[in-house]
Amino acid sequence: MPSLRVLKVSCALAICGFGLAALAGEPSGTESEQGVWQKHEYSFQFLGFTATYSCDGLASKLKVLLIAAGARADAKSSSDGCVGGYGSPDTFARANLKFYTLAPIGNGENASPPINGVWRSVLIADRSPREVALGDCELIEQFRDKVLPMFTTRNVDNRMTCVPNQLSGSVINLKFEVFAGLPAKKK
Numbered sequence: 001m002p003s004l005r006v007l008k009v010s011c012a013l014a015i016c017g018f019g020l021a022a023l024a025g026e027p028s029g030t031e032s033e034q035g036v037w038q039k040h041e042y043s044f045q046f047l048g049f050t051a052t053y054s055c056d057g058l059a060s061k062l063k064v065l066l067i068a069a070g071a072r073a074d075a076k077s078s079s080d081g082c083v084g085g086y087g088s089p090d091t092f093a094r095a096n097l098k099f100y101t102l103a104p105i106g107n108g109e110n111a112s113p114p115i116n117g118v119w120r121s122v123l124i125a126d127r128s129p130r131e132v133a134l135g136d137c138e139l140i141e142q143f144r145d146k147v148l149p150m151f152t153t154r155n156v157d158n159r160m161t162c163v164p165n166q167l168s169g170s171v172i173n174l175k176f177e178v179f180a181g182l183p184a185k186k187k
Contacts, residue, residue: 035117048138055079070178
């Protein structure tokens with residue numbers, strides 16, 4: 001009987017764990033803090049073995065990642081200097097990023113008026129956000145290394161494994177908390 005009880009508790013904990021993963025994007029703390037928006041501009045050049053993006057496709061995917069990671073909703077990602085035309089794959093696809101991230105007051109210049117922010121849990125994985133797939137593994141690695149440091153993050157749990165030239169064996173699993181603006185209230 002004790003082993004059956006342990007099994008039930010283990011199953012309950014596993015189910016709760018999966019439930020928590022589904023809450024990615026929800027505030028991880030209840031108290032808000034004052035923060036200020038910080039502007040970032042970055043020229044992102046993708047270099048990978050497994051996937052090839054058109055410049056427009058790269059810009060679109062990067063905008064999804066910016067918003068998912070906690071950038072302000074007006075983030076911009078535009079294609080830049082690609083040899084091929086619209087929709088043509090480009091080995092050296094590039095995009096210009098212009099976005100704002102929230103930083104707690106005292107972590108930089110206070111050029112913008114303060115707003116309330118919260119620590120929010122983020123999970124980037126296969127199909128989370130839904131536009132992300134295993135073929136994007138190298139892109140997410142480069143986003144993690146080059147762009148994510150511009151955000152105010154904590155508790156980064158990086159369990160990424162990207163196998164060049166194949167999808168089998170690749171794993172997208174990047175969890176972190178980001179200091180982000182409070183979600184807009186629905187009217």
